[in-house]
Amino acid sequence: MSALGERDPGVSGDPGVSGGLGVSGDLGVNGDLGVSGDPGVNGKLRVRTFTWEDPAATAAAGSGLSGLERMRAIIDGTLPPPPIARLLDFALVEVEHGRAVFAIEPAEWMYNPIGSVHGGVAATLLDSCMGCAVHTTLPAGGAYTTTDLQVRYIRAISHDTGRVLAEGRVVHAGWRTATVDARLFVEADGRLLAHGSCGCVMLT
Numbered sequence: 001m002s003a004l005g006e007r008d009p010g011v012s013g014d015p016g017v018s019g020g021l022g023v024s025g026d027l028g029v030n031g032d033l034g035v036s037g038d039p040g041v042n043g044k045l046r047v048r049t050f051t052w053e054d055p056a057a058t059a060a061a062g063s064g065l066s067g068l069e070r071m072r073a074i075i076d077g078t079l080p081p082p083p084i085a086r087l088l089d090f091a092l093v094e095v096e097h098g099r100a101v102f103a104i105e106p107a108e109w110m111y112n113p114i115g116s117v118h119g120g121v122a123a124t125l126l127d128s129c130m131g132c133a134v135h136t137t138l139p140a141g142g143a144y145t146t147t148d149l150q151v152r153y154i155r156a157i158s159h160d161t162g163r164v165l166a167e168g169r170v171v172h173a174g175w176r177t178a179t180v181d182a183r184l185f186v187e188a189d190g191r192l193l194a195h196g197s198c199g200c201v202m203l204t
Contacts, residue, residue, distance in 0.1 A: 067138035098170035100132035129168030
C-alpha cells in the first residue's frame with residue numbers, strides 16, 4: 001500500500017505527474033541483489049520497488065495554494081505525495097490549522113540490524129508531521145525550514161506493532177520562528193512509541 005492509502009502501481013503503473021516511473025524496473029532501491037547478487041543467509045531475497053512523481057512539478061502545481069490547502073490537496077489526491085512518502089510508504093491522513101497527522105504500517109524492510117524498525121523511520125515521521133503542522137499556518141508562497149529536531153524513543157517498533165500515527169501540533173507560530181511538539185503512537189491502543197519537538201524558521 002502506497003502513501004495516501006493508494007496501492008502503489010509499481011514500475012508498470014501510472015507514470016504520475018512527470019511521466020517518470022522512478023526506479024524504472026530496478027530490483028530494489030538501487031537495483032542491487034543483496035551483496036554481489038548473494039540472496040542472503042537464508043536464501044530468501046526480498047525485493048522492493050517504488051515510484052514517485054517529479055517534485056518540481058508538484059511544487060509548481062501547488063504554488064498558488066496556502067499551506068493548509070496544499071496539505072489537503074495531498075490528502076485528497078489532487079497533488080501527489082512527495083518522494084520521501086513514496087519511499088517510506090507513509091501517508092498524510094489529517095490536517096487542520098497548526099496540526100498534521102501521518103500514518104504508517106511498520107514493515108520488515110524498515111528493520112535495523114537488531115531486528116526492529118530503524119529509529120530513523122520514527123524520526124522522519126516526527127519531523128514530517130511537525131514540519132507539515134507549521135506548513136498549515138503559512139499563506140500561499142510561504143516557506144520554512146527546520147532548524148533543530150529532538151526525538152525521544154520510548155518503545156521499539158516492529159511489523160507486529162500495527163498502524164502507527166505521528167501527530168504534530170504547533171506550540172508557537174511567529175512571523176520569524178515556530179516551535180512544534182509531536183508524538184508517535186500506536187493507533188489501536190494509544191501506546192506512546194516516541195515523542196519529539198522541533199524549531200522552524202520562516203524563509204519568506
